Amino acid sequence: MTTRISLLLLGALATLGVSAPAAATATFTGLSGGSCPSAGAYTSDGYLFTSATNHFHVCAANQNSNSTNGTETLVTDTTAFTVTKVGGGLFDLFSFDAAEWSNFGAGRTVSVLGTYAGGATTSASFGLDGIMGANAFQTFTLANSFRNLASARFSFSNNIAQFDNFVTEAAVPEPAALALFGLGVAGLAARRRRKAA
Secondary structure (H helix, E strand, O other): OHHHHHHHHHHHHHHHOOOOOOEEEEOOOOOOOOOOOEEOEEEEOOEEEEEOOOOEEEEOHHHOOOOEOOOOEEEEOOOEEEEEEOOOOOEOEEEEEEEEOOOOOOOOEEEEEEEEOOOOEEEEEEEOOOOOOEOOOEEEEOOHHHOOEEEEEEEEOOOOEEEEEEEEEEOOOOHHHHHHHHHHHHHHHHHHHHHHO
16 A cells, blocks of 8 residues: 555655646737837847837837737737748647737738748738727637647738737746656556566
């Protein structure tokens, strides 16, 4: 009985270190400095956002023209921008928030082109509802084909829109957690071999 309890405890301890994957979110927090500075690229939460024309903004909530979600947002007055992982590597893109920034042509279409490491692509388009004001952001969820991307290019009709809350890849369990799990399995196998002999 004591052996069985210790094996169960060892197995439980091993699996405790392997947590369920959690998504990361790029939010642009702290990048506006309370205003609406212009730049060609911004880094947020491990991702690089690069303007196609070397010009877009991260604006504080009080600087947004007509739509706000109460936080800092990426405001683009160009027709496209690209998202890549800082330092390279592949990533998953699950969802993002978007809204019109001002009255310059409501009801835009946002298109997303995901590019895999080998150059193949996947795409999706989303229509903004044209509603502006407080909490006017819409959340758009991407299909499973937007996994293991090298980059994602966002383009849109007309040229003034804003984005926030890019939900990206699931975290991979830490090597120490996997090693602990492996020790638990090895211990169970060794115990079973001894019992069988």
